[in-house]
């Protein structure tokens with residue numbers, strides 16, 4: 001659904017912000033203090049709400065300059081002030097219903113928020129610092145009990161609790177339905193044993209949205225059965241829970257972890273929805289996450305391209321700006337068109353997802369969201385790689401940021417689903433080719 005008038009909660013938040021003298025909110029023109037003014041992305045066609053979200057998020061991001069993100073990356077230090085700033089203005093609840101204290105906006109606006117964050121210079125680190133709080137809370141909001149909604153959701157929106165998302169396992173990989181972490185029933189809840197990997201923000205999160213088996217794979221008729229979803233406490237002092245940080249290539253400000261469970265007790269009231277219905281519940285949010293990741297990739301790509309085009313204007317070699325050479329300008333122009341095309345695919349997918357009135361088949365939404373994630377991630381990679389090359393040696397220097405963007409742009413290519421699995425999906429579901437795996 002395309003909304004024509006501003007959501008009242010958002011309007012009131014913007015009214016509060018607009019009393020601040022720093023950045024007047026002007027529809028259609030976002031201003032970043034952290035990088036060059038955002039003039040590359042074509043802004044026509046966005047809704048009033050998307051543009052308003054972009055302006056408000058740009059305003060918050062402008063307090064976190066690129067040097068902040070460079071330092072956080074180098075020191076592997078959590079950007080907790082950034083998380084707190086977004087929580088303070090209620091943005092973590094952007095896509096949660098107003099009845100639960102959220103802004104009641106859609107994935108079209110949440111995607112714009114995530115894009116604006118990465119594009120500001122915060123990169124994937126900024127996005128990942130809040131990603132699970134925006135996305136993994138969706139199943140909880142939809143299927144949670146009144147008690148869960150009242151206690152957990154407000155504390156995530158106001159930033160008191162951070163959450164992480166626990167799906168991937170070391171021995172299962174993309175074959176999610178084979179995951180082995182088992183939650184066994186006890187007299188007052190469940191006991192969890194197993195291992196997760198790559199869990200972002202587990203070091204700083206109080207909660208984890210956990211996907212685990214409640215019926216062993218051998219005992220279910222279909223592999224989609226027997227999984228359950230929980231919202232659990234991450235009590236690091238409790239025996240049975242262990243975390244190990246993974247050293248990684250990019251986005252080093254946010255932690256990624258192996259998480260080990262050994263008879264870790266969780267109460268009954270941590271179960272979200274019905275036992276063994278976890279896959280259905282999680283499926284519901286997967287398309288939304290594809291859109292958010294696509295937005296994050298786009299932001300990173302445009303940020304890199306803005307830096308590159310500026311550098312290509314400024315840097316003079318052989319008596320002329322390097323951007324006067326078509327060998328420099330054409331790859332950047334090509335990267336721009338790829339980003340613009342991916343932008344249209346992304347916001348088209350988000351719009352289909354938000355339509356929500358049954359008029360768009362689930363299959364069409366799935367194809368659009370997966371395609372958008374694929375195209376945006378590839379376009380971002382092209383832009384980031386070319387931005388580094390356009391900077392010559394300086395592309396390799398931390399100070400120019402593009403090396404950080406290049407390191408980070410691999411995340412949307414790999415997660416939450418890889419490029420290859422999206423190609424498999426489109427081959428099978430759209431082209432009708434035999435399933436390859």
Ligand SMILES: Cc1cc2nc3c(=O)[nH]c(=O)nc-3n(C[C@H](O)[C@H](O)[C@H](O)COP(=O)(O)OP(=O)(O)OC[C@H]3O[C@@H](n4cnc5c(N)ncnc54)[C@H](O)[C@@H]3O)c2cc1C
Nearest residue numbers: 165166167168173174198199200414415416418420421437
């Ligand atoms: C920085 C980062 C943050 C992450 N954060 C989280 C998080 O917070 N929570 C979480 O649960 N997970 C997280 N992940 C995990 C991520 O979702 C997985 O890494 C991703 O789903 C890929 O799974 P895998 O690493 O096990 O790859 P594998 O399944 O081992 O695949 C390896 C390679 O083989 C290819 N491949 C496998 N099977 C096929 C096939 N049939 N056809 C063609 N190619 C195939 C894949 O495409 C891939 O290129 C994160 C990952 C990263 C890198």
